[in-house]
Amino acid sequence: MLQSSRFLCSHSLPPGGVTAWVRRFGSRRKLTAEEIEMPFAGVLAKQYVHRPEFKKTYEGIPILRQLEYDGTLVDGIELPFPLEEGVAMYQTMLKLTVYDQIMYDIQRQGRISFYMTNSGEEAAQVGSSAALDLGDVIFPQYRELGVLMWRGFTLQDIVDQCFSLKGDPGKGRQMPVHYTSKKLNIQTISSPLATQIPHATGCGYAFRMRRQKNCAVTYFGEGAASEGDFIPAINFAATLKSQTLFICRNNGFAISTPVSEQYIGDGIAVRGIAYGINTIRVDGNDIVASYNATKEARRLCLEEEAPCVVELMTYRVGHHSTSDDASRYRQDEEAKAWQEEGMSGVGRFKRFLINQEQDMKLAQETKKQAIQAIREGDKEKYCPIDEGLFEDVYDTPDWRLREQQAHLHKHLETHADKYDMSRYEPSAAFPFPADSKPKK
Amino acid sequence: MADHGPTEKMNLFTAVNGALHIAMETDPTACVFGEDVAFGGVFRCSIDLREKFGPHRVFNTPLSEQGIAGFAIGMAAVGHTAIAEMQFADYIFPAFDQLVNEAAKFRYRAGGVWDCGGLTVRSAWGAVGHGGHYHSQCPEAYFAHTPGLKVVVPRGPYQAKGLLLSCIRDRNPCVFFEPKALYRAAVDQVPVGDYNLPLSKADVVQEGDDITCVGWGTQVHRMLKAAEMAKEEGISCEIIDLQTILPWDVHTIEESVKKTGRLLVTHEAPLTQGFGAEIAASITERCFFSLEAPIKRVCGYDVPFPLIYEKFYLPDEYKIFEGIKEVCA
Numbered sequence: 001m002l003q004s005s006r007f008l009c010s011h012s013l014p015p016g017g018v019t020a021w022v023r024r025f026g027s028r029r030k031l032t033a034e035e036i037e038m039p040f041a042g043v044l045a046k047q048y049v050h051r052p053e054f055k056k057t058y059e060g061i062p063i064l065r066q067l068e069y070d071g072t073l074v075d076g077i078e079l080p081f082p083l084e085e086g087v088a089m090y091q092t093m094l095k096l097t098v099y100d101q102i103m104y105d106i107q108r109q110g111r112i113s114f115y116m117t118n119s120g121e122e123a124a125q126v127g128s129s130a131a132l133d134l135g136d137v138i139f140p141q142y143r144e145l146g147v148l149m150w151r152g153f154t155l156q157d158i159v160d161q162c163f164s165l166k167g168d169p170g171k172g173r174q175m176p177v178h179y180t181s182k183k184l185n186i187q188t189i190s191s192p193l194a195t196q197i198p199h200a201t202g203c204g205y206a207f208r209m210r211r212q213k214n215c216a217v218t219y220f221g222e223g224a225a226s227e228g229d230f231i232p233a234i235n236f237a238a239t240l241k242s243q244t245l246f247i248c249r250n251n252g253f254a255i256s257t258p259v260s261e262q263y264i265g266d267g268i269a270v271r272g273i274a275y276g277i278n279t280i281r282v283d284g285n286d287i288v289a290s291y292n293a294t295k296e297a298r299r300l301c302l303e304e305e306a307p308c309v310v311e312l313m314t315y316r317v318g319h320h321s322t323s324d325d326a327s328r329y330r331q332d333e334e335a336k337a338w339q340e341e342g343m344s345g346v347g348r349f350k351r352f353l354i355n356q357e358q359d360m361k362l363a364q365e366t367k368k369q370a371i372q373a374i375r376e377g378d379k380e381k382y383c384p385i386d387e388g389l390f391e392d393v394y395d396t397p398d399w400r401l402r403e404q405q406a407h408l409h410k411h412l413e414t415h416a417d418k419y420d421m422s423r424y425e426p427s428a429a430f431p432f433p434a435d436s437k438p439k440k
Numbered sequence: 441m442a443d444h445g446p447t448e449k450m451n452l453f454t455a456v457n458g459a460l461h462i463a464m465e466t467d468p469t470a471c472v473f474g475e476d477v478a479f480g481g482v483f484r485c486s487i488d489l490r491e492k493f494g495p496h497r498v499f500n501t502p503l504s505e506q507g508i509a510g511f512a513i514g515m516a517a518v519g520h521t522a523i524a525e526m527q528f529a530d531y532i533f534p535a536f537d538q539l540v541n542e543a544a545k546f547r548y549r550a551g552g553v554w555d556c557g558g559l560t561v562r563s564a565w566g567a568v569g570h571g572g573h574y575h576s577q578c579p580e581a582y583f584a585h586t587p588g589l590k591v592v593v594p595r596g597p598y599q600a601k602g603l604l605l606s607c608i609r610d611r612n613p614c615v616f617f618e619p620k621a622l623y624r625a626a627v628d629q630v631p632v633g634d635y636n637l638p639l640s641k642a643d644v645v646q647e648g649d650d651i652t653c654v655g656w657g658t659q660v661h662r663m664l665k666a667a668e669m670a671k672e673e674g675i676s677c678e679i680i681d682l683q684t685i686l687p688w689d690v691h692t693i694e695e696s697v698k699k700t701g702r703l704l705v706t707h708e709a710p711l712t713q714g715f716g717a718e719i720a721a722s723i724t725e726r727c728f729f730s731l732e733a734p735i736k737r738v739c740g741y742d743v744p745f746p747l748i749y750e751k752f753y754l755p756d757e758y759k760i761f762e763g764i765k766e767v768c769a
């Protein structure tokens with residue numbers, strides 16, 4: 001190494017000597033001796049080697065685990081939240097599993113067109129979101145209902161959206177599970193993958209710029225992290241210093257594609273490190289670790305005014321969606337193993353709470369309430385046709401939209417018997433009788 | 441229909457699958473890849489390919505459409521046949537740069553020295569009843585604005601197999617949109633063997649005297665239903681399936697309009713700047729003195745594709761029927 005400092009003998013200097021170097025770096029001062037020793041900007045290298053050496057493997061990023069399979073906390077770790085809050089978190093997870101099961105079943109019955117369950121990822125979702133502030137803005141992917149529920153998203157909100165009812169702020173325009181909530185600072189879920197990740201970067205920058213003590217928080221799958229939007233999102237956040245948490249749910253699959261075909265490197269976390277970002281990897285089925293890691297990431301993010309990457313290791317226990325049949329590409333036994341009490345996030349935390357002699361039976365009502373809400377959802381109305389179809393394209397509709405609305409109105413008048421309009425709330429422009437049903 | 445040997449009942453996804461099998465058998469350089477294609481694809485179009493042709497030729501890619509398109513162009517640039525799948529046409533936009541700036545200009549910018557003609561991008565396209573914003577779109581017009589690309593949409597299994605094989609073998613980059621509503625719904629007697637259907641050739645599906653109706657993909661079936669209704673009113677419709685959106689067959693339509701004197705164009709995509717506008721402008725230029733009425737476009741409204749308002753959004757057979765009556769009044 002000492003020898004290597006000899007590399008800068010005079011003949012390796014460009015004509016004009018050191019001043020030319022100085023110009024090349026765009027600065028007017030002279031380079032320091034250290035800079036001449038290592039003149040390359042933007043790398044961490046501190047030494048030269050003299051034989052070609054390729055870097056590929058290293059020891060890997062460890063996984064934070066604080067709650068053991070048997071439900072005991074690792075020595076020296078204390079519950080980071082009050083016990084009652086822990087019970088509330090557990091209840092949220094249980095509710096999530098109940099809602100998922102019911103919504104999945106009614107999709108099978110054809111009462112909603114589509115659904116995606118969260119099974120296996122409850123602890124990752126609830127644990128991470130419990131560590132956030134309500135003022136933090138969430139940029140979700142789609143498999144984060146537990147995050148939304150912890151922030152206050154209700155059964156009725158879920159039913160309204162999945163049934164496309166008029167209570168859905170999105171006015172029934174998007175497929176089921178594409179939730180939104182201004183009140184809860186949840187940006188609208190969008191199917192195109194990874195598009196929300198750079199949004200969180202921009203939002204986190206805006207927060208820093210206006211000195212708001214909040215983070216932008218984006219959730220995404222390990223599959224989505226392969227999309228082109230991911231890399232600029234984290235690189236912008238690192239270079240521009242965004243107050244953004246990038247939370248990856250690494251659940252082993254992107255539809256049928258296992259992680260072994262998604263990437264060869266050390267998960268998603270290694271990319272955070274590659275981009276110079278504070279990064280942590282967590283056992284996502286450990287609700288305590290998920291909480292603690294996110295809490296600390298949030299603190300760091302606000303203190304350093306810089307992003308963090310959190311990789312929550314978990315497993316997608318259910319099918320990708322109701323359009324998918326996972327038995328086509330993986331063994332059912334594999335998913336079963338992940339549902340064992342100690343492995344699963346819900347089961348592991350249940351063991352902990354039992355050890356604390358907590359009564360955390362989920363009120364029998366949860367299921368009843370859900371069934372009741374769905375029963376009502378089946379009858380509830382959709383948004384009026386004109387509002388639902390033509391509003392919100394722009395802040396105010398232009399002449400084309402007005403003409404097209406008039407066209408549709410006339411068309412429906414002429415062909416009222418061809419369209420089932422019974423579910424749509426009548427409006428001034430579309431006063432079609434609520435009992436209109438196609439004759440056929 | 442030309443004779444292409446023995447036929448079998450196929451739906452659209454089995455016809456696509458059949459075309460892929462033949463393409464792989466007849467061309468050892470051919471590869472099929474994309475998101476989730478290895479296990480047969482989310483629409484089952486690539487089923488059994490991996491078992492038959494091996495994981496080197498049939499494989500999953502990481503989840504990136506721009507990666508898929510760029511990778512495919514690179515293979516094609518050195519003489520391979522690259523058959524890339526974009527899971528949904530709604531998700532082709534990350535690949536837009538690769539397709540529009542790279543694939544489309546590959547030959548032109550190299551003075552013909554390089555090309556990526558072996559590239560075909562397949563994608564599930566169009567409304568399906570419950571797709572909402574992002575599982576319903578018809579983005580053909582964006583690509584039709586790009587010299588150097590070919591854009592093709594089949595209306596049924598027979599066309600799907602023959603046109604897809606033509607795209608794969610054509611020496612230009614092709615974007616092949618498969619109407620996903622028809623994957624299972626449309627059933628034809630389809631030749632079991634190898635056959636090509638010509639690109640850039642419209643198909644006169646039904647002859648008629650009073651009005652020419654032009655559409656593609658799912659819309660052809662709606663036009664046929666509308667034509668039935670119009671027939672009861674004494675209007676005889678000539679139905680043309682454009683099949684290739686770019687480069688398109690103006691001559692077949694021109695000839696038809698010179699005969700009927702009237703034209704209606706219909707597509708699922710929004711009205712404004714849809715490919716219907718191009719057809720209307722060109723036919724006005726070429727057939728102005730034969731036209732007896734203004735050209736009518738019956739298209740999607742100028743809104744994003746809306747889940748529970750789909751049936752009101754779509755230019756269905758009743759709207760087409762009204763359009764026909766208006767033009768023929």
Ligand SMILES: Cc1ncc(C[n+]2csc(CCOP(=O)(O)OP(=O)(O)O)c2C)c(N)n1
Nearest residue numbers: 143191192193221222223224253254255531
């Ligand atoms: C741009 C884009 N390409 C493809 C898809 C289709 N698609 C929907 S979900 C999905 C897999 C996503 O996997 P991952 O990000 O790991 O999330 P997970 O489903 O595992 O929660 C795919 C390929 C899409 N929605 N958007």
Ligand SMILES: [Mg+2]
Nearest residue numbers: 221222253254
């Ligand atoms: Mg995943």
